[in-house]
Amino acid sequence: METCFLHHPEFTIENQDPKTIALGFFDGVHLGHQAVIKMAKQIADENGEKSAVLTFDPHPSVVLSKARKAVHYLTPLDEKLEKIEQLGIDIVYVVRFTAAFAELSPERFVEDYLIQLNAHHIVAGFDYSYGKKGAGKMEEMVSYAKGRFDVTIVNKQEAFDEKISSTKIRGAIEEGDLDTANELLGYPYKVKGTVIHGDKRGRTLGFPTANMQIDEDYLIPKLGIYAVRFIIGGKSYAGMASIGYNVTFKTDQERSIEVFILDFDREIYGEQAEIEWYHFFRSEMKFNGVEGLVEQLKQDEADTRAYFAQ
Template sequence: METYFLHHPDIEVENSDPKTIALGFFDGVHRGHQAVIKEAKRIADEHGEKTAVLTFDPHPSVVLGKTRKQIHYLTPLHEKLEKLEQLGVDIVYVVRFTAAFANLSPEAFVEDYLVALGAKHVVAGFDYSYGKKGAGKMQDLAGYAKGRFDVTTINKQEAFAAKISSTKIRSAIESGDLDTADELLGYPYKIKGTVIHGDKRGRTLGFPTANMKIEDDYLIPKLGIYAVKFIIGGKSYAGMASIGYNVTFKTDQEMSIEVFILDFDREIYGEEAEIEWYHFFRPEMKFSGMEGLIEQLKQDEANTRAYFAK
């Protein structure tokens, strides 16, 4: 897959061959996004063209918001690019979302990007907007195209009697409802990181854990205990993950993400790994002593084994 990073107004690219372009920010590349991209690929294949995606980075709210804010993504850019490639996308244009780009008129966006990049067909969701303050709507796009490219609008994609959206998925993850989030995404929610040294207290409890340093701006689920899959070296292992502050032992510790990997005994410090999140069991709890904590961890392990045995 070819990836071009564009910074307005310097948008010259070598590849302006005819292509079908899918439009969207695509955070999460969820089932709604997949419908847009798959239709773009179907059209491109039908016409012997390449499938392209035009997306942005960072999230528009970083630039347009009145207050400075940090965005936590369902799929940071590198992860988004991986998922787009898995869907068969040939070319991705990543436009740096700046104030100058945000101030483009809808007409200028069409001319400077869609026409300039060789669009022969453009596909986007029914609620996609473009140009300054989102003034351009999908129903207007064919008029701006002036016959130079065709337009396909993807209708609202629904699940649980509501629109599938990144906002809904984000809310589900933040509330610990990973079952719903995974259903809307169409795959298990995943974060990546590096295994680092922790305080090794898990070993004394009989539950040694892989302590994870998450470097990207992933959205982290709420505090608590989860059933997860731990992926390392291309292999997947069932595990139970803890997101919390080890409140039984400390009150001033930073939040940690630790995974007790079932039936696993290997030194993996410094290695990159992934965590797939499946199911929330319980919130973080403070125990009066180690015995109560150990008993609860045994129950958590039993619950995790039962979950994956289903």
């Protein structure tokens, strides 16, 4: 897959092949997004054209919000591109979302981007908007096209009698409801990071853990204990993850993410790894002593093994 980064207003489009282009921010590349992208791929294949996606980075709220705030993604850009590539798309155009780009009128967005990219067909969700303050709606795209490209609008994709949306998925993850989040995503929610040194207390308890420094762009689930899969070196292992502050021992440390990897015994400090989140078991608990904590960890391990045995 070819990836092209465009910075408004000066950019050059080298590939002038006719294209079917899917439009969207696509954070999470969830089932709703997949419907749009797969439709674009299908139309492109039927017409013998290149399939393309036009997306943006960073999230518009980073630029448009008056309050400076960090934005945490379901799929930071690199992972979003990986998932789009898995859907068979030929080209992805990543527009740098800037204040100047945000001022484009809907008509200028069509002229300066879709026409310049040689779009022969545009595909987007029913609620996609474009141009300054999202003034352009998909029903109006045909009039802006002026016969130069076709337009397909993908209807609302639903689950649990609601629209599948990144906002819904984000809320589920923040509540620890990974079962719902994963069903809406169409795959297990995943974060990536580096294995770092911790205080090694888990070893003394019989539960050595991999402490993870997660890439800061990711959305992290709420505090608690989870069934996860830990992916390292191309292999996947069942595990139980803890997100918390080790309140039994400390109250002043930073939040940690630790994984007890089942049936695993290898030094992996400094290695890159991934965590797939599957199921929330319980909230973080403070114990009066080590004995109570160890008994609970044994139960957590049993619950984790039982979960994956299903």
